[in-house]
Amino acid sequence: MRIALRTLSVGVLLIFVGFADAPRRRDSDWLIRVGLEQAAWAQVLYVSVSEGVLRWINPRTGQTLGEGTAGQIWELRRENGRLYAQNGQTQIASERLMAEAAEGFVMVGTAPNDLRRYRGHLEWTERDGKLLTINWILLDDYLKATLPREMPPKFHPEALKVQAVAARSFAFRRLNRYRQWGYDLCDHAPCQVYGGVDAEHPNTNAAVDATAGEGLMFEGRVVDAVYTGNCGGHTAPIEVAMVGTRPLRFLSGVSDMNGDGKPFCSVAPNGGWELNLTHAELEKRFPQVGRIRELRLTQRTAGKHAQQVQIRGERATLTLSGAEFRSAVGTGRVRSLMFEVQAQRDGWKLVGRGAGHGAGMCQWGAQGRALAGQNYRQILGAYYPGATLEAL
Ligand SMILES: [Zn+2]
Structure with missing residues (x-):
């Protein structure tokens, strides 16, 4: 490698090195919308600010409709197509509302004593008759509030960078996924777990910055x-x-x-797992097969993942994919697809490795x-x- 490089002209080498070192800090170019389905989706929500001033704005006109201060908790509800934010005698009403913090962070939650802090600003939409909070946030801030919930911040810095790149790519693929409600990603497992400001950790922040x-x-x-x-x-x-x-x-x-x-x-600790499945449980989950005689793996991948599972019963034989079987029994119980089936007196035992x-x-x-x-x-x-x- 070194010999080959020496044959290049110095000019070419310099250009190459220059390109490789060029700063690519572009996460702040991207603003994304996170639907707080888990943290702030309810009939009534509570909004505050961690310090300084909270501004209520009409996002359509940009007009400031009112202001609050830290320590004040606003109750937010929707009636007849209008949003109402109330604090004591003060009420703000508008078809659309946006809350932003002049300094500090906006806070929101489903109970007044359980508010979570967020960077960026908040807006609301109605979904299934309830108010759903949408957090507009820069992509790098989103990743910093996500990474520590997806990988332990004490992991090796290179592993954290791997997670940062994976999470960023994953997020990009999901832009506009929830467009019917006006956001890109949700705040829990089907998307990525997003914890707001309180989730941030210096180690994962560094990994996001290093791979910006x-x-x-x-x-x-x-x-x-x-x-x-x-x-x-x-x-x-x-x-x-x-x-x-x-x-x-x-x-x-x-x-x-x-x-x-x-x-x-x-x-990893606890790499192995076991699960006992009784006749009774399996027959309840797969009633169409009747009394079950046999549970076996009929196909495996080269890497030994359960690809096809067969359940042979008195009435029928059911053939399903390993992933369908895992989802039917519960992904928390069948912890991975890398398992074997052992027959037992009262049912079957799955013996597996891995998680997810x-x-x-x-x-x-x-x-x-x-x-x-x-x-x-x-x-x-x-x-x-x-x-x-x-x-x-
Ligand atoms: Zn592995």
Whole structure:
């Protein structure tokens, strides 16, 4: 490598180095909308400010409708198509309302004594007869409030950078996903867990800043960079891991073994799991098959994930994908798809490894690889084969 570089002219080398070092801090170019489905979606909401002044604004006209101060809690409700914010004798009414903090942070929640702080500003929409809070926030602030809820901030800095790039790419793929209600992402598991200002941690903040603007691309599109807690030693092809998905080259499943034949994710505690399934439970969950005679895996992936499960009963034989089976029994109980089935006297025992759907980046594996000296680019390359790291 060094010999090859020496044959290049100094000029070419300088240009190359200059490009590689060019700052790509562009996360602040992006403003995204997070629907606080979990934290602030109710008939009545409570709004305040952490310090300084809270401004109520009509977002359509830009007009300031009223102001509050820290310590005042406003009750927000909707009646006859209008929003009403009330604090003591003061009431503000408008078809649309936006709350922003002049300094400090806006706060919102479903109970007056349980408000959470957010960067950016808040707006509201009606969904299913209730008020749903939409938090407009810069992409980097969103990532900083998300990362610590998705990966422990005590993880190795390179693993945290892997998570930052994956979370950024994942977020990009979901822009406009909830457009019928006016936001991009929700604040819980189907999207990514978003905790607001209180979730932020210096370690994960540093990982977001160090990778600012970087995302994963494949054939000109941002990659849907899904990730999983612990793959158990091999990641799962996306079409095996999740019901209703199609094969993707960068999510085709890779070995997560180190040179000694040990999974990188074996640094995780509690890597193994067991689940007892009685006849009675399975017959209740799959009543169409009648009395169950046999539960077995009829197809496995190269990485040993349960791809097809067969339940043979007195009345019928049911064949379903491993992901469908996992979802029917409960993803919290069937912790991963990397399991075997053992017959027992009163039912079956599943003996498994790993946690999560199994596709994409393995979070504990990223930690294991970082501890073994790999950098975030190498780790991303291992888990998303064929994808490239680029400025978004
Ligand atoms: Zn793994």
